[in-house]
Amino acid sequence: MRLLGFIGASRLAAARDALPAQVEAWREQWCFADEATVWNIRCEAEQALDANDLHWQQAGQANRRLAVGSRTADSWRRAVFGPHAAQLPDDTSARHLLEQARLALVNALLQALGQSPVPGLSDTAPEAPGAVLSPRVLLRIELGDDALYCLLDAALFDSALPPLATPAALVERKQAIGGARVRLTLQLPLTELALGDIDGLSPGDVLRAKSRLDQPLTLASESGDVLAKGYLARQQDRLALQLTK
Incomplete structure (x- = not known):
């Protein structure tokens, strides 16, 4: 042949x-x-x-x-x-x-x-x-x-022919990502707030949200891509988001 x-x-x-x-x-x-x-x-x-x-x-x-x-x-x-x-x-x-x-x-x-x-x-x-x-x-x-x-x-x-270049060894995705960081955004719909009240906000103030505690919140990237959903939770003395998806 x-x-x-x-x-x-x-x-x-x-x-x-x-x-x-x-x-x-x-x-x-x-x-x-x-x-x-x-x-x-x-x-x-x-x-x-x-x-x-x-x-x-x-x-x-x-x-x-x-x-x-x-x-x-x-x-x-x-x-x-x-x-x-x-x-x-x-x-x-x-x-x-x-x-x-x-x-x-x-x-x-x-x-x-x-x-x-x-x-x-x-x-x-x-x-x-x-x-x-x-x-x-x-x-x-x-x-x-x-x-x-x-x-x-x-x-x-x-x-x-010249020798072929040795390809880089494959690594696990977790290792390749390493310590890279990405800013995340938690989308929480709030009630209406007067513009004048915004100037008076300070750390520790409480804002009322429209969502109930049993409704899921959306976790998104800085560009707006939805990454996951979850519910409000507490970890030690901090508020947290428990992911469901």
């Missing part, structure tokens, strides 16, 4: 940081100089690949595979031997050198991502290259009017 997914921004950034430099280093070690051919190395999501008629080889296991492909058999010959490709005989020595060059590129990319090198490549194609919702990075090496392609599974980039 084909894995579905996508390449996130972090893995694509890791590919752009690590892979083009490895291709350039491989080019200097394995390829004949060809000033007439400009190399363009790009990393992008696999959906940008036109996979028609590509020849593939790959290495790796499970979801850590790396595949290399080309349009024709001459693509690798042109990349490695440059201006001498046309004069190169198609013999055992030339084919062996091309095989070693491909393997060297694969291992350079793997080692740049913290992976172990592989001893060889198999003549098998990756599953559904260029498909939508495929979790692979496409490394495109453009050589003038030709190109080489590499498909790298997303899991190969795990070691190249």
